[in-house]
Amino acid sequence: MKRRDFIIKSALAGAALSAYQILPFGGMKKVNGVGNTLRFPPELQQGESLIFNSSNVEVWPGTTTQVLSLNNSYPCPTIRVQKGDDFSVLFENQYTEEATIHWHGLLVPELMDGQPKDAILPGNSYTYSFPVFQRAGTYFYHSHAHHLTAKHVYKGYAGFFIVEDDNELQYGLPTGEYDIPLLIQDRHSIYQPQFNYSPSNMDRMLGYLGDVPLVNGTPEAFFEVQRTLYRFRLLNGSNARVYKIAFSDNSPFWVLATDGGLKDEAVQMNSVYLSPGERLDILFNFNPYAIGNSITLQSQNFSGVGTQGTQMDLLRFDIIGDLSSGGIVPQNLAPINYYDINDITGTRTFTLSQGMMGNGMHRINGLTYDMNRIDENIPYDKLEEWKFINTTNNFHPMHVHGVMFQVHSRNGNTNLSPNDRGWKDTVLVNPNETVSVLAKFNDYSGIYLLHCHNLEHEDDGMMLNIKIDAPTNVEDEKARPDTFELNQNYPNPFNSSTKISYRLNNPSQNVTLSIYDVNGNLVEKLFDGVQSAGAHTINWNASKYSSGTYFGRVIVDGLIKIIKLVYLK
Ligand SMILES: [Cu+2]
Incomplete structure (x- = not known):
């Protein structure tokens, strides 16, 4: 059955009817004694609140993990809306610490953006509401409380926000049970089964890098698939770990969508980097594999400080049947209007640096975050080039609120990898690299954030306030x-x-x-x-x-x- 058969066209109404097998915690099964069935969080239903509190869930079989969750679910409930919907949800903070919901990648008014300055105090509630007018795609939500973002996300507070659009049906992509969101995170085995958040000074420097990968909160996850084409929506919800996504036999996959939805073409790649906060939709065809075989989604080795770049098995796919998704790899996607560097009205430079160990504040332009200081005034509706200059040996996935931007060049090279081409809200800036992006703020005015999405860096102050001017001139x-x-x-x-x-x-x-x-x-x-x-x-x-x-x-x-x-x- 295709999802379209049962989606009801109003906000969230279709959510309860997902074709996914929603496994309650404790509902894991084992095949050949190896692994745990990939979990899917419940979908938020219309009229349901999001309640922030700690709860006990089963992550590793037979054990209890205390998590910070929304509605007692880790990962947090998946939110699914149609483009054009008015989204509204009551957030209730029943935990002992302040919190917010930041709608990562969504274009929302300042007061709906869930910034640290707009925290919801313990015992309080707040209604987040905004129209969803942007491109369909795979988005993300998580806490963004002052100095608490990393801890909250690590302990479980993160979920999918998926925007759908009937307009995408024309491309014949896999849908329903062949369109699979995958939240990729890492946790520390030494604290297993707990999600203890206790970064050392070294962890604050490099990021809190775990050694156990979880996919949708599932350790040693496997997923049973048919010999057909699937769409996987990859979301890196890790605090600090960068993944080099690939399949265990190096089979190619198609990169279909970036942070801001469908690309203008599906492009084949064998591996792709995915840094914290980034999303990537890929298409993969299991048709070449025989029933009974398995293939594993991995993070491959790459060079990085500490354990960054260590190879990991993320998710095993067991090929079990011959059903067809009916999906195809689209030949023609809608064109993307790429900005022209010759149209910029100015260039802004953001130099990323860090101090010495022990007094190692991560900085942007020498500054650490002050929620009462405006760091950049951005004109409305003017195209600008923003240069991120990484002077460190670490990775910095740079995220901007309130805009979708385009990557222009890396170290001056405009010949970009396919995952850099398309709409982006987070861009990985590699060690000692300069990345130039083109951005035009033409949605909401007000105060938004620019920060590193390595959450230890962000909580350490690697974040600035940017103020988008209201359009004022008749010109x-x-x-x-x-x-x-x-x-x-x-x-x-x-x-x-x-x-x-x-x-x-x-x-x-x-x-x-x-x-x-x-x-x-x-x-x-x-x-x-x-x-x-x-x-x-x-x-x-x-x-x-x-x-x-x-x-x-x-x-x-x-x-x-x-x-x-x-x-x-
Ligand atoms: Cu960083």
């Missing part, structure tokens, strides 16, 4: 009447309330309507979401504001139009 306006028409508000001048109307000319468009004052400060966001073609009218009641001149700014798929509103009391 930002781009005339493209074919996309949408914005009418003058009526009445105008007005007393207390006025109507703003516009017409959308394309079937489904991302629309924001915001009111700014003459100083460019955001007064009120009136609408943010996806709307269909046709005329739309939104009322602004200004009675609680002082009279004067305001600007109504409508942004449709990145295009801005502005009207002047005159409020006379």
